[in-house]
Amino acid sequence: MCVILKNRTKEKLQNGEVVVGNFTSFISPEIVEIIGNVGFDFVVLDAEHGPMGPESCMNLTRAAEVSNTTPIVRVPKNETETILRYMDTGIQGIHVPQMNTAEDARACVKAVKYYPEGDRGLSRTRAGDFGVKMSLPEFLDYSNRESLTIVHIENMEGVNNLPEILEVDGIDVIYIGPVDLSGSLGCPCKMDDPRLKEAIDRIIKLTVESDKYLGIYVGDVETAKKYIDRGAQYIATSIYGFIIPPMQDFVKRLK
Numbered sequence: 001m002c003v004i005l006k007n008r009t010k011e012k013l014q015n016g017e018v019v020v021g022n023f024t025s026f027i028s029p030e031i032v033e034i035i036g037n038v039g040f041d042f043v044v045l046d047a048e049h050g051p052m053g054p055e056s057c058m059n060l061t062r063a064a065e066v067s068n069t070t071p072i073v074r075v076p077k078n079e080t081e082t083i084l085r086y087m088d089t090g091i092q093g094i095h096v097p098q099m100n101t102a103e104d105a106r107a108c109v110k111a112v113k114y115y116p117e118g119d120r121g122l123s124r125t126r127a128g129d130f131g132v133k134m135s136l137p138e139f140l141d142y143s144n145r146e147s148l149t150i151v152h153i154e155n156m157e158g159v160n161n162l163p164e165i166l167e168v169d170g171i172d173v174i175y176i177g178p179v180d181l182s183g184s185l186g187c188p189c190k191m192d193d194p195r196l197k198e199a200i201d202r203i204i205k206l207t208v209e210s211d212k213y214l215g216i217y218v219g220d221v222e223t224a225k226k227y228i229d230r231g232a233q234y235i236a237t238s239i240y241g242f243i244i245p246p247m248q249d250f251v252k253r254l255k
Contacts, residue, residue: 007092007146009042009070010172013213013233020224021072023217024239025050029063031239036067044236045073047086048097058089058126065090072148078104083111088125093148095175100157102164109170112149114140117170148172150215150234154180159199166210173234174207175215176200204230 009019021042022035035043043064045057052060057073064071072093073086083094096108110118124131128139149170153159154177165171178200179189187193200216207214208231215234218224224235 005065005092007070007148008068009072009093010146010148012041013148013172016233018228018233018235021070021234021236022239022242023074023236025052026239027052027056027060029060032060032063032069032071033067035239036064036069040069042070042072042093042236044095045071045091048074048076048095054085054089057086057091061090070148072150078108078111080107080111083108084121087112087120087143087147088123088127090126092146093150095150095152097152097177098155098158098180099151099153099165100155101161102168105151105165105168105171108151109149109168112147113144113170117144150175152177152180153203154178155184156181156199157184159203162203162206166206166212171212173213173215174203174210175217175234175236176203177217179217204232207231 012019019041021044022040023044023046024031024035025046032043045052045060047053047057061071070093071091072095073091074095074097075082075086078096086094094112099105111120112118114120114122122136127143128134134142150173151171152175153162178191178196181199182188182190182193182196185195185199187195204214213234214232215236216227216232217236218227219237219241228235
C-alpha cells in the first residue's frame with residue numbers, strides 16, 4: 001500500500017538545508033533500502049540509462065518508502081506520456097534531462113502537475129493510494145504541493161536559455177550535469193577545462209540569484225563541499241562510486 005508521506009527532501013530544501021542523494025540504475029530493492037538506511041535524503045531511480053521501467057520503479061519506490069528516503073526518478077526524456085507513467089508509480093520527484101528552453105520547462109511542469117498548475121492526467125493510481133486514503137481532489141492538492149521537479153542543465157543551449165527557464169513556475173531545482181555539459185562544449189570528460197568551469201559558474205550565479213534551488217552531480221565529498229559553499233543545496237552522486245573503487249582496490253591488493 002502506498003504510504004502518503006510528506007516530501008522530506010522538498011521540506012528540507014524549503015528550510016534552507018542541504019540534501020544529499022544517490023543515483024542507482026540497479027533494479028534492486030535492497031540497494032534502495034541500503035541507500036535510505038545509511039542516511040541519504042533521496043534516491044534517484046535512473047530510468048534514463050539502463051533497463052528500468054515504470055513497473056520496476058514502482059517496486060523500488062516501495063523500498064524507498066520503508067527506508068525513509070525520498071523516491072525520485074530520472075525519466076528517459078521530457079515527454080508527457082512518459083512522465084505520467086512514472087509519476088503514477090508513487091514517486092515524489094522527477095529528474096528531467098536536457099532541459100534546454102523555457103518551452104521545455106513549461107511542458108515539464110504541465111506533465112508533472114495537476115490542474116490548475118498543469119494538465120497531468122488523473123486516475124486512481126498508486127501515487128494516490130488508489131483513492132483509499134484521499135479523495136481525488138485531496139490527492140490533486142497533495143501531489144502538486146509535495147512533488148519536486150528537478151531539471152538538468154547539461155547542454156549549452158540550456159545554459160544560454162537559463163534566464164528564461166528560471167522564470168518558469170513549478171521548477172524547483174536547477175541541476176548541473178557536468179559530464180554531458182563538457183561534451184556539449186567540445187571537451188568531453190575534461191572537468192578542468194576553462195570552458196566548462198565558465199559555464200558552471202554562469203549556471204551557479206544565475207540560479208543562486210533566483211528562487212530556484214541549485215543542484216549538481218559530484219563524485220566526491222570535497223567537490224560536494226566546494227559547491228555547497230557556493231550555494232548548492234541539492235547534491236547527488238552515484239552508487240557506482242561506492243561499489244567499483246573499493247572492489248578494484250580489494251582485488252588489486254590481493255593479486
